[in-house]
Amino acid sequence: MTMGGEGKRPMLDEESIVRLMEAMRRNDISEVLLRDGGKDGWKLRLSRGSGERQTDMAAAPAPPAPAATAAAPAGAAVTAESGVSDEIVTAPVVGIFFAAPSPESDPFVALGEQVAEGDVLCIIEAMKLMNEVTSTAAGEIAEIYVRNGERVEFGQKLFRVVRPES
């Protein structure tokens, strides 16, 4: 579907979102990410879990926030899987995924490792800008969805972090 016409800022209204959700269900699509990278950019993430679906959307904050291209949490999405509150760390930017700080060194994190919120999990490189991706939750690395050197898209799942049971 197109969001807005040629040359116009894309519009996002309730009706388009509902239509999008229906299209996702119809075509068994688990996640959709829409983004307007403009100055007043917004981002919409729609995801369908197993038997449960939820949305995660935020409008861009009012100025002054010229740096913000997106207001919704880019790095995190909460999924509901078997009742455990997992944190899925997603790619905040497009680029090449690097699991380790250098080809010779150990990866930043390994499966089963405990991480704290803010720990560096990987680097995504674009135009030789090395972006540090940090964990948005404390817990155990339960899944790594991408391989070293792979190209990742915006919003693509990178890590699943299982929060300790409280």
Added chain:
Amino acid sequence: MRSQPISRREQLLSHLEAAEGAWLSGERLAAELGVSRAAVWKLIRGLETDGIAIEARPSLGYRLDPATDPLCAAAIARRLTTREPAVTVEHHPLLDSTNRLAARLARAGAPEGHLVTASAQSSGRGRCGRSFISPPDTGVYFSLILRPRLAYEDALLITTTAAVAVSEAIRRLLPGLNPEIKWVNDILLDGRKVCGILTEASLDMESGSIAALILGIGINVYPPAEGFPAELASIAGALVPAVRPGLRASLIAAVVDAFFAYYPALADEEGRLAIVAAYRARCPIAGRAITVVAGDGTDRPATALGIDDRGRLNVRYDDGGEDCLGSGEIRVRPR
């Protein structure tokens, strides 16, 4: 942000450096620093243990050995012309990596424009942690803290902008040299790499915007006394063969000034197009046969078509299909 105030030793060095080869009497230095002549002599000894070569003549006083090019913060600062942002210089004789210290200072709140320089690095880093050879007193190694208030997509041009700034600073200071940019961010002189740029960003995961960005630049100014290591001898180069007093400080200041002259232009489309146009003029890649180095190690031969308005490289693969590269690496194949 410095851990210590500027020492008397550094003050003395900055006076000697600012004299640009002229002799300064012990009496005059004592008066400038507000210490005794005996104290000046002690400070001179201290500088010598730091590796600064100083000549002393009983009738004339002291001067820096004109065959050397020592670096100090004051030497860089007095050459800088950038007003906005205010550039503050912090120099260290030896650091593990200027980017690492700058990142630490940025996390502690250091402002945009803080510049960390070193005469040598013990573990200078290149892209993906590849080591960057940084022997003492032959190059310049510096990292600039930036806090760009730019859309992420526009901040992606920062490395591109830095490459233009380095190549223009070299041309301005050393007329006759013709440095070229190898996409994305290497500077070559006569086909040999003389400069590496490593830009590291810490992202605000909530907003996807950049919290702080460290622009790290290393330039080989002079060849190492013992030559480049064998594995680099055919690919690494230096700007000039012989030492010129003041050149290293001038080069750092010229690069920083050139970068900040472009930096505000990143905020608007017209400015970005001008930066990319300057980049294209320094990066003669269109039509060259290249190898696209894929992240997973599979290389594909291709022809470079040109640089697009976002600094990306358009390519046509030899086995068909076109691509617009915004990450990864290429090798330029010999003609």
